Amino acid sequence: xxxxxxxxxxxxxxxxxxxxxxxxxxxxxxxxxxxxxxxxxxxxxxxxxxxxxxxxxxxxxxxxxxxxxxxxxxxxxxxxxxxxxxxxxxxxxxxxxxxxxxxxxxxxxxxxxxxxxxxxxxxxxxxx
Amino acid sequence: xxxxxxxxxxxxxxxxxxxxxxxxxxxxxxxxxxxxxxxxxxxxxxxxxxxxxxxxxxxxxxxxxxxxxxxxxxxxxxxxxxxxxxxxxxxxxxxxxxxxxxxxxxxxxxxxxxxxxxxxxxxxxxxxxxxxxxxxxxxxxxxxxxxxxxxxxxxxxxxxxxxxxxxxxxxxxxxxxxxxxxxxxxxxxxxxxxxxxxxxxxxxxxxxxxxxxxxxxxxxxxxxxxxxxxxxxxxxxxxxxxxxxxxxxxxxxxxxxxxxxxxxxxxxxxxxxxxxxxxxxxxxxxxxxxxxxxxxxxxxxxxxxxxxxxxxxxxxxxxxxxxxxxxxxxxxxxxxxxxxxxxxxxxxxxxxxxxxxxx
Numbered sequence: 001x002x003x004x005x006x007x008x009x010x011x012x013x014x015x016x017x018x019x020x021x022x023x024x025x026x027x028x029x030x031x032x033x034x035x036x037x038x039x040x041x042x043x044x045x046x047x048x049x050x051x052x053x054x055x056x057x058x059x060x061x062x063x064x065x066x067x068x069x070x071x072x073x074x075x076x077x078x079x080x081x082x083x084x085x086x087x088x089x090x091x092x093x094x095x096x097x098x099x100x101x102x103x104x105x106x107x108x109x110x111x112x113x114x115x116x117x118x119x120x121x122x123x124x125x126x127x128x
Numbered sequence: 129x130x131x132x133x134x135x136x137x138x139x140x141x142x143x144x145x146x147x148x149x150x151x152x153x154x155x156x157x158x159x160x161x162x163x164x165x166x167x168x169x170x171x172x173x174x175x176x177x178x179x180x181x182x183x184x185x186x187x188x189x190x191x192x193x194x195x196x197x198x199x200x201x202x203x204x205x206x207x208x209x210x211x212x213x214x215x216x217x218x219x220x221x222x223x224x225x226x227x228x229x230x231x232x233x234x235x236x237x238x239x240x241x242x243x244x245x246x247x248x249x250x251x252x253x254x255x256x257x258x259x260x261x262x263x264x265x266x267x268x269x270x271x272x273x274x275x276x277x278x279x280x281x282x283x284x285x286x287x288x289x290x291x292x293x294x295x296x297x298x299x300x301x302x303x304x305x306x307x308x309x310x311x312x313x314x315x316x317x318x319x320x321x322x323x324x325x326x327x328x329x330x331x332x333x334x335x336x337x338x339x340x341x342x343x344x345x346x347x348x349x350x351x352x353x354x355x356x357x358x359x360x361x362x363x364x365x366x367x368x369x370x371x372x373x374x375x376x377x378x379x380x381x382x383x384x385x386x387x388x389x390x391x392x393x394x395x396x397x398x399x400x401x402x403x404x405x406x407x408x409x410x411x412x413x414x415x416x417x418x419x420x421x422x423x424x425x426x427x428x429x430x431x432x433x434x435x436x437x438x439x440x441x442x443x444x445x446x447x448x449x450x451x452x453x454x455x456x457x458x459x460x461x462x463x464x465x466x467x468x469x470x471x472x473x474x475x476x477x478x479x480x481x482x483x484x485x486x487x
Contacts, residue, residue: 038140039140041403042403042425044401062402062403062425064424093143
């Protein structure tokens with residue numbers, strides 16, 4: 001069984017989103033996603049300052065098995081990216097919700113899209 | 129778990145990369161019981177195999193010696209690749225791929241008929257491959273003294289029958305080690321004993337990256353019935369001498385041998401941070417086009433490597449279409465890695481030794 005922290009929001013495409021107290025958000029991929037991908041070998045993160053639409057591909061995670069696009073759960077501007085992933089992509093395998101984060105975003109104004117709760121995402125992850 | 133030739137097999141037991149490193153650095157064990165083991169019986173077994181196989185079993189002068197060979201159709205296409213061992217009393221053991229089991233057994237039995245040779249599948253045997261620099265010592269420590277001595281005395285590509293166990297110094301990883309064929313009922317206990325000694329369980333994923341680094345072909349990917357050995361990096365496995373030995377496929381291959389194969393299988397190294405995968409298109413500027421037949425990430429080299437079938441005139445570099453991006457790859461001669469050592473240049477020599485390609 002994969003780990004699905006209750007305090008995060010999730011996208012159907014297996015990203016997680018953490019609301020930070022300062023109004024920004026942190027984004028990564030779920031434990032279920034890293035487990036399905038297998039050992040990660042390369043991670044391509046976006047440029048800081050890039051503007052993303054909700055659902056836009058912003059990163060590529062490549063494992064021993066396959067390459068996958070990662071989609072932004074919300075619209076916003078990239079504030080920071082996890083530069084450690086360039087030399088240590090395995091951080092995503094080891095700590096998908098911690099040291100394996102992908103980017104921090106300043107969400108765009110307006111209503112955020114509906115994301116899944118942990119319980120809702122658990123059902124998605126169950127289906128594969 | 130994945131379906132592999134009708135067998136449920138684990139891709140990994142945790143981390144594919146750690147399993148890969150264990151085999152390069154210490155020792156790992158693979159359950160390769162899916163491989164099909166078949167024994168010949170009949171007075172004319174050698175004569176039969178000298179017609180069936182592109183390599184020549186007459187080269188096996190002593191019991192226990194092994195040979196790698198292709199089994200070809202009359203057009204020279206590769207039906208399968210296999211290992212054949214000479215056993216006692218003029219009999220042989222063949223180990224063929226799981227995915228081609230039914231086809232192989234039917235083909236061999238039809239071909240064996242005129243020689244009055246029988247082919248018996250040994251589904252009573254399991255097979256464990258113990259591989260890595262410490263593999264031989266690790267297995268030997270679990271054997272009775274006489275069997276351990278016999279196993280440790282084996283030269284490369286030779287096997288020994290020890291009671292119900294057949295122990296061979298062969299493998300598919302580019303490391304030293306043994307492949308052990310033993311009664312099904314004894315396999316789990318041996319696996320646990322090896323684990324208890326620190327030999328790591330390894331899955332299909334590590335098996336694939338290890339064999340690719342070792343420059344070993346995978347049947348169904350790097351070669352099929354529509355490709356022949358001369359365009360699959362396997363010319364060295366064809367025994368052309370003696371010229372009068374009419375093995376199946378010879379007549380079709382002779383003209384290609386004389387004129388030179390228009391395509392060849394090469395190794396590729398990608399210095400960019402991306403991974404080459406099978407079926408990606410390869411462009412050879414001014415020459416033509418080719419295709420990746422196997423591509424992956426090399427854990428030992430920290431970058432992507434591949435086997436590709438390209439025009440014979442391909443030079444030192446090609447361009448691979450990796451997810452829509454044309455990336456330059458260097459052409460090298462496999463193997464990439466053997467016995468823990470990288471055998472191909474890690475940096476692009478044209479850029480000079482000091483040019484760092486990683487970021």
